[in-house]
Amino acid sequence: MSKLLLDYGSGGKASHRLIKDIFVKHLSNPYLDKLDDAAFLDNIKAPLAMSTDSYTVDPIIFPGGDIGSLAVHGTVNDVAMLGAKPRFLSCGFILEEGLEIELLERIVSSMAQAAKHAEVFIVTGDTKVVPKGAVDKIFINTTGIGEVLVNPAPAGNRAKVGDIIIVSGTIGDHGLTILSKQKGISFDTEIKSDSAALNLIIEKLLKEIPEIHVLRDPTRGGLATTLNEIAKQSNVECFIEEDFIPIREEVKGGCSFLGLDPLYLANEGKFIVILPEKYQDKVLDILREDPLTQEARVIGLVKDEHPGKVVLKTGLGGQRLLDMLEGEQLPRIC
């Protein structure tokens, strides 16, 4: 099997072959194919949303996805969370000398499929090959830009007292999948990552309900950390009920076995919506029509009692403060 040499990152002939044989082959589109230093993007209108993420997930292929699809989904979702329609992505590869070219091609092909499905173009890229040992196999950065669809845009500081808090589906799936793979543990029922592009359902939602206050995807740090960020940014209390939070039985079981709290596990295909209560039926109707969000649930509401805090009503009826993640549950989860 053919392996990646340092030459492939030189900017010279080998680089050009790699670009042609792998990147352009799979990602081809009128913007990328020009191969200038920068992509020329004509039909896009401000206000824009711009977001970046570097992906270092280990393992690079996991149940439900791989580093390539994750790199597209993650950035597409971050752009969408500003109430925007993602349009264009850049991608930067850092590759380890000796990487199997077949594996690289599999990852790039997976990015291409994810981009097609999310209706975005990968328009410009960069490839560095570093000596063996200077990076672990493959890291990918993607940066996305999109058109903001509503004014004002949803933002972390717009949660209002009385708003309801909705989560679009089950939580903890991605985090537990990666962790169990890292630890070499398998469960009876295979769990898999929820990695998915959320932009199309977000676009539908904003079209019907432009008055959404907050959209946020609970990735690193999980639901608990993301709600803490929102509570702080908006200076409100996020009050949620444990029994309302959708979690798969197998994720509950796995977390219990490994001593993990699913509220702190990363998700890669879920989002939080905070909006006025009057839209409750409408938003749930829209979400439940889409397979990606059919398990959406109201999990709580925005209060003014403990500004900057997240309060959890437990299954037993007690209440406790739910803090941000302190310390690292899990490195290289995305």
Added chain:
Amino acid sequence: MSKLLLDYGSGGKASHRLIKDIFVKHLSNPYLDKLDDAAFLDNIKAPLAMSTDSYTVDPIIFPGGDIGSLAVHGTVNDVAMLGAKPRFLSCGFILEEGLEIELLERIVSSMAQAAKHAEVFIVTGDTKVVPKGAVDKIFINTTGIGEVLVNPAPAGNRAKVGDIIIVSGTIGDHGLTILSKQKGISFDTEIKSDSAALNLIIEKLLKEIPEIHVLRDPTRGGLATTLNEIAKQSNVECFIEEDFIPIREEVKGGCSFLGLDPLYLANEGKFIVILPEKYQDKVLDILREDPLTQEARVIGLVKDEHPGKVVLKTGLGGQRLLDMLEGEQLPRIC
């Protein structure tokens, strides 16, 4: 000295402290400070140029710059080469567990200075911390967007027979600096990287001469490789004269000592301009007024004899084909 722990990349409390104490402290601006998943950019107009680059340079601090300033200059320059005014950058850090926080702060502060000098804002970012050994110290991705200033935009496929080829200053400085540091060699006269933001001089140039056909910065692969790309994209011959190419004496000496060809060495603060001959005096007048480009020279012209090729007239009067870089002279040069 305090060191980076995996916690700092968790998305939790430690991440938030790192973002506040280092990134926001140095890079603060109204776009970044909102700390949403994506930055909201209102005053920017299409057509846009978008470019991305990952920086893995080794050593991370070198004469004339560091990985932080290089990451700003490199992407700002790539956006500018499409005839655009760079406006906004994202930055993604991949950091090795155990990295000295003081060193990280030095790099971030250097990025802040470079961004200020280039009149761009770093508007959104991402930080991953990976376990010791999974990355060599620090890699940075920057992605930039800017407004294209002229129509049609300069592009690699627009070189026309009869155009002149100009290089904005001496070549080989960056590549030789990095290589000599990697090999632990020092020269009598210290050479240093030419790393610099070229966007302000490019903007000035385009204002006076909108009819520039090609702008390109000869980074990886050097002048020879970049001219080969242009020759292929435009299906023309690039004919250049060795004696006209500005190269510092100390770079010539270092290259001769190390058996390197300066025409293939990376530059990080130089550009190639290709435009109609009638603008020769005007373009040189503008370039020579700016300290960054005062050694600009016409080095050749665009011909139709050998389409897709670069022909070098040597100092001895002979002519030879100058091919693209084949193989790797130098890994981790940017």
